[in-house]
Each structure stands twice: as structure tokens, then as C-alpha cells.
Amino acid sequence: MSTQERITPRKLKGFRDYLPQQASLRKHIQDRIYQKAQQAGFLPIDTPVVEYAETLLGTGGTDTDKEVYRFEDHGERMVALRFDLTVPFARFVAENYSELVFPFKKVQIGNSWRGEKPQKGRYREFCQADLDIIGVDSLAADVEVLSCIMSNLVDLVPGSFTMALGHRIILSGLIKACLPQLVAGGENRTLIALDKLAKIGEPAVKDLILQIEGAEAQGAERLLRVLQGRNAAGHTDLNPIKELLAGTPALQEIKRLEETVGLLQQLYQKTKANVRIDLSIARGLGYYTGIVFETTIDGLDGFGSISSGGRYNGLVSRFSSQELAGVGGSIGVDRLLAALEQLGLAEDKTRRGIFIALAGEEGRSYGFQLLGELRAAGVMADIALKEGKLGNQFKFADKRQYQYVLTVGGDEVASKTVSIKDLASGQERKSVPWTEALTELAKLS
Known part of the structure; x- marks a missing residue:
């Protein structure tokens, strides 16, 4: 082949190759999660990487829709690459309802794709390990998913880490109480703005909120103040929030959230896992309806979450008349691998064989x-x-x-x-x- 015909070897931006040592560690992480999930009674499934575009679009919110890779296939159908494993799982449950025994616990490990801006440790193609329970809305189901994720991270993360728990119903109640004049759709836009709090800071988030019709500066300031208030233990200070939400359904959810955190702290008190209530955690995906969480490695500032998820009680009803509550979470396999690389812990010098x-x-x-x-x-x-x-x-x-x-x-x-x-x-x-x-x-x- 002549030099003029030779193709320059290059990858698309936001995608990566895995050298043998990286691939081996990645496989080790996947195998460890899979093994522990099966020990806890989670059953393996798999779903296609390509779905009808209508299956995926409109579930994660407008910002997520912009990141979905979509195209027309050879059959002139509009299809898309999955952006996570949760939405295809909801479709899977609706389509295979008669074959499943509920409550259904599943584990799935696979790649997803999002056309977002690549960052350190964040790629456009990425592997997630998902644990989900569908068919029951209970505190026990929430604790089971979160506990199994924490158990894996205790094994896989070299140092301490923190799981921060928020709640969409509580957050929604606070938005309504602080910003009662928001126009239709304003609450979702506020949630999206709050989801950027850790990345862009309070002043920038306040500016985003004030761009929403019906938002007032005093209300935005009050919302941000109560969300960022902390008690002596480092949790969101719930006392002013309970006063704001007195007489609303959100008050009962605060009690459930406190019980969930208490159980997790009891289970993992002798480990390097930390649990914290942080009601500023919003999660940008639009399908969450209850508890939400994000997990970060302590001391790795600015890196972002290695595990996240929450409760999604209305997602299956998008595809079926069946009302099935669900809760789940993901461990970002490639995020965790990138974190280990950044910490200088990804190189295995062990001799074997x-x-x-x-x-x-x-x-x-x-x-x-x-x-x-x-x-x-x-x-x-x-x-x-x-x-x-x-x-x-x-x-x-x-x-x-x-x-x-x-x-x-x-x-x-x-x-x-x-x-x-x-x-x-x-x-x-x-x-x-x-x-x-x-x-x-x-x-x-």
C-alpha cells in the first residue's frame, strides 16, 4: 500500500482503547461486581445496544436527548444507541412481563453511549454495571440496591468514599415552596440547574434559575440556602426543610430517607464507606421519582461520581399499562478505572503464571x-x-x-x-x- 493510500490510525474523540493491563483490570472490576450481585440474588439479563429512537427519547430529559446517538437504519427506521441501561430495562420488563417473577432483581453490565463533552474520566462510550429491583416500592428495596452497590465499592475502591443521598419528592416540594410562581416546566428546568451545582457553583446555578419564567431572586436564594445548609454531622440540615414542608407528602419521604441512611450507616459503620444526606443531589435524568444518590471517592476532588442512581416508579408505565415501581443504581466501570488510574493504582506489577x-x-x-x-x-x-x-x-x-x-x-x-x-x-x-x-x-x- 502506498503512503498516499495509508489511513492515519486515530480514534473518535471521547472514545478510548484499552491496553492489556487496563482491559484486565476492567474485566476484574466487572467480574467482581457480577459475582457479588449473583450472591445477593440479582439475576443476569442483557438487552440490545440499539433501540427504536422513540424508546429512548423523552425519558432522560431534553439535555439527555441532545446527547443520544441516533440514525436511520437500512430499514429506514429511526433508531438510537442506548444512553444508559435503565430505560432499555424498563422496555425489557414491559415486553417480557409474563416471563418474570416479581419483585425482579437484575444485574446487567454493558456499554452505553452519550454524545456529551468528553472530560477526564468521562467518555462518550462507557461501561456501566447496573443493579435494579423492579416490582416493589419499599424502603427495604432501596436499602438492598444501595447496600449491594456499597459492598462492591468497599472491595473495589482503595480508600474511603461517600455516598450522598437526595430525594426528588423532597426536592420538588422545596422548589414549589421557594419558587411558587414557576411556569409549567419550570420545576424540571430548576432540577437541571441544581444538578450542575457541584460543577459550576452557586452563583451560576442561581443565574440559571432566574432565567426561568416565574423565578424570583429571593426564592432562588432561599432554595439554595436550605439545600446547602449542613448540620454538625455534615448532612443537609433537615430542620428548616421540615418546617418548609410541614403538611405536605414530602414530610413522610424525609422520614423514609432518614431511616434509609440510618440502616446503611449501621451496615457499613466499620468500613471506609460514608453515607450522607445531601438534598442538593438532583440527578439530571428526568425519570427519577424518589431517592437519588451519587458516590464520590474522598480526596479525588473534581473527578465526579463513580456510582449513581435512584428510584424510578413511573418508567415502566411508558411502555405498559402495568404500574411497576423500580429502584436501581450503576457503578461506572470505566469511571472507576479512570479514578484508579488517576490515583496511580491501576498498574498491576504482580507476577503470575x-x-x-x-x-x-x-x-x-x-x-x-x-x-x-x-x-x-x-x-x-x-x-x-x-x-x-x-x-x-x-x-x-x-x-x-x-x-x-x-x-x-x-x-x-x-x-x-x-x-x-x-x-x-x-x-x-x-x-x-x-x-x-x-x-x-x-x-x-
């Missing part, structure tokens, strides 16, 4: 015999794919972080032995009987 070096062609058949027996014993093992200088084979094994190198050649074939070198210590043993070596090395599995 065995590499078989070939001292000449006469060792090839014997080497493959040993390779098969090692793998049958559950040991990670590889073999040189071509003969060459042993020094170069050892350098390759060292770069690949193998734990041991077994050398086989004519002498080893004749005596049914191997030479074993520990790459970490540099110690080497020659002429070790293979039966003895296999018994020893099988313990590595």
Missing part, C-alpha cells in the same frame, strides 16, 4: 506436552512461539510479568526434567523431575 522457553526445536513437542498438563491443572501458562536465543525469551517473559520460566531442550527431553527460574528472585534450579515440578507448580492455580 509460567512461560516455557525452548532451547532448540527438539524441545518443542515436550514443551507443548508440559503446557497442556499445566493448563489442565488450572495454571496460567504460555510457550515460546518460535525458537531463538534463550536470553531474548527470558526478556520477553520478564516484560510479560511471568512468575517462572521453564526451560526445555534436548537434555530435559531425554531426562523428563525442566529447569525452573524464579524471575522475581533470580533463583534457578536445574534438572527438576517434571512430575515433582508439576506438583509444585499446580499450587499456583
Whole structure:
């Protein structure tokens, strides 16, 4: 191929490649979440990455709709890439209702796509691990989802982290109490503005609220003041909020939120997990109807959430006459991976496995015999794919972080032995009987 015909290798902005070590850690995170979810009774499902555009649009809000990748397929149908796993799950439940046993607990791990502005640790293609319970509206269901997510993060996050809990019904009540003159649609616009509080700060959020017809400066200031007021424990100060919402349904939701936080604190009091009530948490997606949460790694300021979600009681009714309450949350697999990279904790220098070096062609058949027996014993093992200088084979094994190198050649074939070198210590043993070596090395599995 001529230089003029050669295509420059490049990725689309907001997408990334995963080198072997990154991909391995990513897979480890996914496997850990999946295993713990199944232990807790969550059942695996999967859904297509492409849905009819009408399935997705209008569920997350106008800002999310702008980020949805959509196109006309070969059948001249308007379709779109999923922007999360929750909306397709609601469609899945409606379509497969008769096949499911409710309450239904599900785990799903997969990629989603949003055409948002790429940022550090935030990509246009990203992997999420979702845990959901659908078919029941209860405090226990909320705690079960949040507890299972926290259990995973206790294992996966190296330091302490904080799960901040808000509530859409309480927040909606506060908006109505502080900004009673908002026009139709003004409450949703206020929620979207509040969702930007951590990113752009109070003055900018106040300006956004005042652009909404019917909003008054005094009311906007009062709303922001009560949302950011804190008690001695660092929680949103609920006393002035209870006064504002006296006699409204939101008052009962405050009690439920307090009980939820109390249970989570009791369950995780001896761990590095922190739980905090923060009613300024709004979550930008439009389908939330109750408790909402965001989780951040302590000390990683400005990085953003690694896990989020909430209750969505009305989402399934978009696709069905069935009224099914739901609650769920996501662990951002790629967000967590990016956080570990930023903390300098993503590099795995652990040596593992065995590499078989070939001292000449006469060792090839014997080497493959040993390779098969090692793998049958559950040991990670590889073999040189071509003969060459042993020094170069050892350098390759060292770069690949193998734990041991077994050398086989004519002498080893004749005596049914191997030479074993520990790459970490540099110690080497020659002429070790293979039966003895296999018994020893099988313990590595």
C-alpha cells in the first residue's frame, strides 16, 4: 500500500482503547461486581445496544436527548444507541412481563453511549454495571440496591468514599415552596440547574434559575440556602426543610430517607464507606421519582461520581399499562478505572503464571506436552512461539510479568526434567523431575 493510500490510525474523540493491563483490570472490576450481585440474588439479563429512537427519547430529559446517538437504519427506521441501561430495562420488563417473577432483581453490565463533552474520566462510550429491583416500592428495596452497590465499592475502591443521598419528592416540594410562581416546566428546568451545582457553583446555578419564567431572586436564594445548609454531622440540615414542608407528602419521604441512611450507616459503620444526606443531589435524568444518590471517592476532588442512581416508579408505565415501581443504581466501570488510574493504582506489577522457553526445536513437542498438563491443572501458562536465543525469551517473559520460566531442550527431553527460574528472585534450579515440578507448580492455580 502506498503512503498516499495509508489511513492515519486515530480514534473518535471521547472514545478510548484499552491496553492489556487496563482491559484486565476492567474485566476484574466487572467480574467482581457480577459475582457479588449473583450472591445477593440479582439475576443476569442483557438487552440490545440499539433501540427504536422513540424508546429512548423523552425519558432522560431534553439535555439527555441532545446527547443520544441516533440514525436511520437500512430499514429506514429511526433508531438510537442506548444512553444508559435503565430505560432499555424498563422496555425489557414491559415486553417480557409474563416471563418474570416479581419483585425482579437484575444485574446487567454493558456499554452505553452519550454524545456529551468528553472530560477526564468521562467518555462518550462507557461501561456501566447496573443493579435494579423492579416490582416493589419499599424502603427495604432501596436499602438492598444501595447496600449491594456499597459492598462492591468497599472491595473495589482503595480508600474511603461517600455516598450522598437526595430525594426528588423532597426536592420538588422545596422548589414549589421557594419558587411558587414557576411556569409549567419550570420545576424540571430548576432540577437541571441544581444538578450542575457541584460543577459550576452557586452563583451560576442561581443565574440559571432566574432565567426561568416565574423565578424570583429571593426564592432562588432561599432554595439554595436550605439545600446547602449542613448540620454538625455534615448532612443537609433537615430542620428548616421540615418546617418548609410541614403538611405536605414530602414530610413522610424525609422520614423514609432518614431511616434509609440510618440502616446503611449501621451496615457499613466499620468500613471506609460514608453515607450522607445531601438534598442538593438532583440527578439530571428526568425519570427519577424518589431517592437519588451519587458516590464520590474522598480526596479525588473534581473527578465526579463513580456510582449513581435512584428510584424510578413511573418508567415502566411508558411502555405498559402495568404500574411497576423500580429502584436501581450503576457503578461506572470505566469511571472507576479512570479514578484508579488517576490515583496511580491501576498498574498491576504482580507476577503470575509460567512461560516455557525452548532451547532448540527438539524441545518443542515436550514443551507443548508440559503446557497442556499445566493448563489442565488450572495454571496460567504460555510457550515460546518460535525458537531463538534463550536470553531474548527470558526478556520477553520478564516484560510479560511471568512468575517462572521453564526451560526445555534436548537434555530435559531425554531426562523428563525442566529447569525452573524464579524471575522475581533470580533463583534457578536445574534438572527438576517434571512430575515433582508439576506438583509444585499446580499450587499456583
